[in-house]
Amino acid sequence: MNSELISPTSRPAKDGWHEIRVRIAPSPTGPVHLGNIHTALFNWLFARKYGGKFILRFEDTDLERSDRKWEELIYKEMRWLGLDWDEGPDVGGPYAPYRQTERLEIYRQYAERLREQGDVYYCYCSPEELEAERKAAEQSGTVYKYSRRCLHLTDTERKAKEEELRAAGRRPVLRFRVPEGVTLAWDDLIRGRIETASDTISDFVIMRGNGIPLYNFAVVVDDITMKISHVIRGEGHISNTPMQLLVYRALGERPPALGHIGHILGTDGKKLSKRNGDAYVGDYRDRGFLPEALFNFLALLGWTPPDGQEILSREAIIEAFELERVGKSPAIFDLEKLEWMNGVYLRSLDREELVRRALPYLQRAGLVGEPGELTAAQREQIGRVVGLYQERIKTLAEIGPATEYFFRDEIEYDAKAVQKVLKAASRPHLEAVVARLEHLGAEEWRVETLERELDGYVAEQGLRRLEVFQPIRVAVTGRTASPPLFDTLAVLGREKVLRRLRYALDHLVPG
Ligand code: GLU
Numbered sequence: 251m252n253s254e255l256i257s258p259t260s261r262p263a264k265d266g267w268h269e270i271r272v273r274i275a276p277s278p279t280g281p282v283h284l285g286n287i288h289t290a291l292f293n294w295l296f297a298r299k300y301g302g303k304f305i306l307r308f309e310d311t312d313l314e315r316s317d318r319k320w321e322e323l324i325y326k327e328m329r330w331l332g333l334d335w336d337e338g339p340d341v342g343g344p345y346a347p348y349r350q351t352e353r354l355e356i357y358r359q360y361a362e363r364l365r366e367q368g369d370v371y372y373c374y375c376s377p378e379e380l381e382a383e384r385k386a387a388e389q390s391g392t393v394y395k396y397s398r399r400c401l402h403l404t405d406t407e408r409k410a411k412e413e414e415l416r417a418a419g420r421r422p423v424l425r426f427r428v429p430e431g432v433t434l435a436w437d438d439l440i441r442g443r444i445e446t447a448s449d450t451i452s453d454f455v456i457m458r459g460n461g462i463p464l465y466n467f468a469v470v471v472d473d474i475t476m477k478i479s480h481v482i483r484g485e486g487h488i489s490n491t492p493m494q495l496l497v498y499r500a501l502g503e504r505p506p507a508l509g510h511i512g513h514i515l516g517t518d519g520k521k522l523s524k525r526n527g528d529a530y531v532g533d534y535r536d537r538g539f540l541p542e543a544l545f546n547f548l549a550l551l552g553w554t555p556p557d558g559q560e561i562l563s564r565e566a567i568i569e570a571f572e573l574e575r576v577g578k579s580p581a582i583f584d585l586e587k588l589e590w591m592n593g594v595y596l597r598s599l600d601r602e603e604l605v606r607r608a609l610p611y612l613q614r615a616g617l618v619g620e621p622g623e624l625t626a627a628q629r630e631q632i633g634r635v636v637g638l639y640q641e642r643i644k645t646l647a648e649i650g651p652a653t654e655y656f657f658r659d660e661i662e663y664d665a666k667a668v669q670k671v672l673k674a675a676s677r678p679h680l681e682a683v684v685a686r687l688e689h690l691g692a693e694e695w696r697v698e699t700l701e702r703e704l705d706g707y708v709a710e711q712g713l714r715r716l717e718v719f720q721p722i723r724v725a726v727t728g729r730t731a732s733p734p735l736f737d738t739l740a741v742l743g744r745e746k747v748l749r750r751l752r753y754a755l756d757h758l759v760p761g
Contacts, residue, residue, distance in 0.1 A: 269302060269303065269477070269479065270296070270297060270300045270301070270302025270303070270479050270480065271297075271302055271303045271305060271476065271477050271478050271479045271480075272293040272296055272297050272302060272303070272304055272305070272478065272479070272480050272481075272482060273293065273304070273305035273306070273307060273472075273473075273476065273478055273481075274286065274289060274290045274293055274305075274306060274307075274483075275307050275308070275309050275469065275472065276290075276308065276309065276324055277308070277309045277310065277312060277315075277316065278308050278310055278316050278317060278318070278320035278321040278324060279312055279315035279316055279317070279320060280315070280320060281320070281323055281530045281532065282320075282323060282324050282327050282530065282531060283529055283530065284514060284522060284528075284529050284531060284548075284583075285484055285513065285514050285522075285529075287327060287328070287331065287333075287531050287548065288511075288514055288548050288551060288552075288581075289482065289483055289484055289511065290328060290333055291331070291333060291545070291548050291549060292482055292511060292552075292553070292573075292576065293482050294333045294334075294335075295549065295567060295568055295571040296480065296482060296571065296573065297336075298568045299568050299569070299571050299572075302479070303336040303337060304333075304334075304335050304336055305335060305336065305337040305338065305343065305345075305348070305476060305478070306324075306328070306335040306337070306338035306339070306348065307337075307338065307339070307348035307349065307350075307472065307476070308321060308339060308349045308350065309350050309465065309468070309469070310349050310350055310351050311350050311351060311462050311463065311464075311465075311468065313351070313462070316351075321339070323532075325340065327531040327532065330531070330535060330541050331531070331541050331544065331545050331548075332541060332542075332545060332564065337476075345475060345476040345477070350463070350468055350472070353468075353471075353472070354461055354462070354463075356471060356475060357457065357461075357463040357467065357468055357471055358457075358461060360467075360471045360501065361424055361456060361457050361463070361467070363501070364424075364426070364456070364497075364500055364501070365424065367500065368427070369426065369427055369500040370424045370425060370426050370427060370456055371400060371401050371424070371425055371427055372400060372422040372423070372424060372425075373396075373400040373422055373423050373424070373425040373453075373455070374400055374403075374408075374411040374412070374414070374415055374422045375399065375400060379399075380396070383396065383397055393450065394452060395451075395452040395453070396425065396452045396453045398453060400422075400425070401425075401427060401453070415459075420459055421459030421460065422459055423455045423457060423458055423459055424455065424456050424457040425453045425454065425455050425456070426454050426455075426456050426467075426493070426496060426497070426500075427453055428448050428451045428452070428453050428454070428496060429448055429496070430448060430449055431447075431448065431449065432447075432448040432496075432499075433445055433446070433447055433448070434446045434447075434448055434451075434491075434492040434495045434496065436491065436495065436505070436508050438488075438508055438509055438510055439480070439482070439507055439508065439509030439573050440509045440510055440511055440573060440576050440578050441488075441509075441510060441578045444488065444491070446492040448492070448496065451492060451493060451496070454466060454493055456497070465490070466490055466493040466494050467497055469494060470494050470497040470498055470501070470503075471497075473505075473506055474498075474501065474503050478506045479506050479507065480506055480507045480508075480509065481506050481507070481508045481509070482509045482510075482511065482573070483509075483510060483511070484510065484511060484513060485510045485511065485512055485513055485578075486513070487510060488510050491508060491510075509573055509576075510578075511552055511576055511578075512552050512577060512578055512579050512580045512581055513580045513581075514551055514552075514580065514581050514582075514583050515580045515581070515582055515583065516582070516583055517582055517583070517584055517585070519582075522583055526583070526585070527583045527585045527588075531544070534588075536647065537645055537647050538592075538611055538645035538646030538647030538648065538649070539588065539592050539645055539646075540592055540595045540596065540607065540646070542564070542595055543588065543591045543592040543594070543595040543596075544588070544592075545564060545567075546560075546561065546562055546567070546591060546595075547587070547588045547591050549562070549567045549571070551581035551582075551583065552576050552577050552581040553571065553575055553576045553577075554575050554577070555567070555570045555575070556570060556575065557570075560591070561591065561594055561595075589644040589645065590644070592644055592645055593643070593644045596640060596643065596644075596645075596646070597640060597641060599640075601633050601637055602633070604633075604636055604637070604640060605629060605632055605633045605636060606621075607646060608632070608636045608646055608649050609621045609624075609632070611646045611647055611649050611650055612632065612636075612649060612650055612653070612657075614650065615649075615650025615651070615654065617650055617653070617654055617657040617658070618632060618657065631741075634741045635653050635656045635657075635741055636649060636653065638653075638733040638737055638738065638741060639652050639653060639733065642733070655726075655727045655728055655729075655742075656741065656742060661727070661728045661750070662728050663724070663728040663758065664724075664728055664729050664730070667724045667728070667729055667730045668724060668728075668758055670730075671720050671721055671723075671724040671730060672721055672724055672725065672754060672758045672759045672760075673721075673759070673760065674759065674760045674761035676717075676718075676721035676759060677755065677759050677760075677761055679707075679711075679713070679717065679718045679721060680721055680722070680725065680751055680754060680755055680759060681755065682707055682711075683703075683704065683707060683718065683722060683751065684748065684751050684752060684755070686703045686704075686706075687700075687703060687744075687747065687748060687751075688748065690703065690744065691744075692744045692745075695740065695743065695744045696740055697736045697737060697740045700736045700739050700740060701736050704718065704719070704722075704735075704736070719735050721754075721759075722735065722739075722751070723735055723738070724754075725750055725751050725753075725754035725758070725759075726738070726739065726742060726746070726747050726750040726751065726754075
């Protein structure tokens with residue numbers, strides 16, 4: 251038996267190894283799935299670690315579903331995560347073009363070479379004929395393999411078929427003639443040795459009649475012509491690899507090193523969905539995750555840093571990244587862990603940066619105007635508000651609902667809180683508080699003076715803080731929970747606080 255085995259190790263040798271060139275090749279047929287971005291990240295890390303090139307190209311041969319808008323979205327999501335590419339349709343590169351539909355002539359030439367060598371042949375079978383073969387195999391319980399009916403046509407039969415097709419306005423496809431008795435094997439960078447007998451593989455189509463190549467052929471031509479050194483992709487492609495090895499073999503080319511990383515599953519063991527964690531990068535942005543947190547989190551999906559540390563900077567991840575430490579089992583996407591991580595990153599932002607990140611979410615919630623139109627004073631006030639919540643939120647999307655009572659003139663009151671806390675008994679306290687606070691001018695309105703006044707009142711009356719503070723909190727925030735009261739009052743400001751206390755006395759407190 252003939253064994254096909256070509257796989258350098260994942261760790262490029264210090265010398266003697268050619269340039270590291272890795273790629274992702276998404277199909278721009280819809281929003282980028284998180285799995286693709288995860289694959290992109292691992293390729294990017296590998297390239298950056300070893301000083302190689304990271305290439306972005308598009309498999310846009312599905313003419314009906316491919317759309318430039320999905321390409322744009324891929325750019326956007328990659329940029330947001332900080333995954334830059336060295337070659338691609340937008341930036342060009344030495345092996346352009348980087349879209350399959352712009353490379354049809356290249357595929358045609360390779361296909362022609364294979365045809366001259368006798369490795370591919372024309373197939374005239376109609377979809378109905380192929381379907382009948384497939385049904386027959388199913389009924390007899392055997393694995394379907396194309397009958398090779400068109401491989402064995404006589405010249406006369408071939409001519410007749412060609413006529414028939416031409417009359418129907420169709421052209422034959424090109425099928426790969428799979429050799430018998432060959433073991434197709436590779437040392438997967440992540441899974442170790444994988445072998446398939448060529449006898450299990452049906453002659454597969456490499457090109458449609460209209461000259462559009464199929465994936466297993468086009469991807470090989472692209473990887474050869476773009477000098478790709480390592481293919482790192484999802485485990486879903488393991489079953490395609492033997493066919494690709496056949497194409498390399500027929501073209502007399504050495505395949506790149508191949509590694510297949512595990513899928514990402516939700517905590518329920520199922521594919522990602524709205525319920526167990528969204529499947530698209532944009533969803534995480536909308537939900538207020540920071541790109542650096544998602545980057546860190548995705549890097550740890552399937553890869554374990556040597557010291558087990560979880561919060562790692564981009565630089566530290568690049569430094570520590572090794573394919574040897576990438577696991578082959580599916581990685582579980584734990585949304586709670588991502589939230590925790592995001593909280594850690596949020597807390598590490600300085601005030602300026604926190605404001606900058608929070609503004610789009612506050613704007614989306616209708617609480618502030620265009621970031622470019624804010625005055626310095628408004629920005630300052632926003633900084634004080636979001637600062638109060640920096641320790642309390644896990645995502646930026648929480649910032650709007652959490653802080654709206656600082657921005658709105660009219661607030662919403664939690665009816666239960668009002669009923670439970672704003673009782674007749676709290677009236678004298680609130681009246682006394684209004685009287686004391688009225689004496690504080692706007693320029694004296696600070697945590698220390700508020701504390702002096704309110705604690706002074708509590709002490710004079712021999713009360714417990716809660717008896718006085720909780721009614722104040724509900725009256726000015728509408729809720730029973732808020733950041734520490736003095737801070738909240740200080741940031742809300744004199745005018746809002748007094749107005750809300752008076753409103754509560756006039757409309758909410760009985761008696
Ligand atoms: N379009 C394929 C995908 O995104 C490319 C697979 C490959 O990397 O070979 O899954």
